[in-house]
Amino acid sequence: MDFGVFDHLDRSASPLEEFYEARLKLIEAYDRAGFYAYHVAEHHSTPLGMAPSPSVFLSAVAQRTRRLRFGPLVYALPVHHPLRLIEEICMLDHLSGGRLEIGFGRGSSAIEVGFYGQDPADAQRIYAEALELTLQGLSQKTLDFHGEFFAFDNVPIELEPLQRPHPPVWYGVHSIESAERAARRGFHVVSLDSAHETRRFTDRYRKVWRELWGESRALPKMGIGRFIVIADSDAEALLIARRAYPIWHRMIS
Numbered sequence: 001m002d003f004g005v006f007d008h009l010d011r012s013a014s015p016l017e018e019f020y021e022a023r024l025k026l027i028e029a030y031d032r033a034g035f036y037a038y039h040v041a042e043h044h045s046t047p048l049g050m051a052p053s054p055s056v057f058l059s060a061v062a063q064r065t066r067r068l069r070f071g072p073l074v075y076a077l078p079v080h081h082p083l084r085l086i087e088e089i090c091m092l093d094h095l096s097g098g099r100l101e102i103g104f105g106r107g108s109s110a111i112e113v114g115f116y117g118q119d120p121a122d123a124q125r126i127y128a129e130a131l132e133l134t135l136q137g138l139s140q141k142t143l144d145f146h147g148e149f150f151a152f153d154n155v156p157i158e159l160e161p162l163q164r165p166h167p168p169v170w171y172g173v174h175s176i177e178s179a180e181r182a183a184r185r186g187f188h189v190v191s192l193d194s195a196h197e198t199r200r201f202t203d204r205y206r207k208v209w210r211e212l213w214g215e216s217r218a219l220p221k222m223g224i225g226r227f228i229v230i231a232d233s234d235a236e237a238l239l240i241a242r243r244a245y246p247i248w249h250r251m252i253s
Contacts, residue, residue, distance in 0.1 A: 002036035006073060006225055009040055009057070011047035019050065020057075024064050031065040037101060038065075039073035039170070044112040055088040062096035070096070073170060073190070074105035077130040078123045079116045082150060085130075086137040089167065090159035098162040101188070103170040104131050125149070138166035168220075173201045183208035190223035198224050 043049025054072035106127035110120035171187040191198040231237040
């Protein structure tokens with residue numbers, strides 16, 4: 001079992017230059033402590049996420065750590081140009097010595113996608129198309145692609161990732177169907193649902209994986225996300241957590 005950190009980089013009262021430096025020092029501590037990976041969320045125009053460009057922040061992480069794997073969870077594909085993203089992924093993989101792990105999604109907020117001039121109703125289709133396009137561009141020297149939203153003819157891909165055919169991909173699972181899709185693609189999976197629901201997803205993932213690959217390939221990682229509050233006592237930890245999770249507090253009281 002490996003332990004990782006999923007960070008929203010939510011804003012504090014500190015000036016931004018102090019905020020970023022403090023967070024990078026914390027990530028250095030994750031590296032020293034032996035955590036498996038650090039993943040950062042992408043948000044826009046909200047204090048929930050101060051890493052609107054995950055690639056920029058993660059390039060600093062690459063230089064401040066030595067063993068820790070890291071990546072976006074996720075790149076919100078409707079607000080990224082695929083060619084630019086392909087190049088950034090390749091750069092980050094080399095800057096980190098092959099420690100990059102990538103996640104892709106449609107974006108969690110329709111409002112944020114709308115700020116970029118995208119119709120939120122198109123977000124899922126843009127995500128699906130851009131995912132295929134990005135993975136294709138990471139594994140080929142020339143890009144030819146014709147879809148609903150993107151079209152490229154004979155575009156040279158000068159950069160390539162260090163990890164081939166591309167860095168490991170993480171996929172969020174929230175249903176049996178999404179677990180099946182991830183198993184067929186060979187993606188790592190992570191769930192934010194209950195332990196009971198997550199067990200249903202991972203059981204199905206294992207079954208589909210074994211049907212496809214048998215024992216010839218190692219099973220990808222399957223993760224579950226949980227909020228953790230650390231304090232000197234359980235009572236103090238609960239007091240801290242109640243400020244952010246009042247509904248949860250009422251449920252357990």
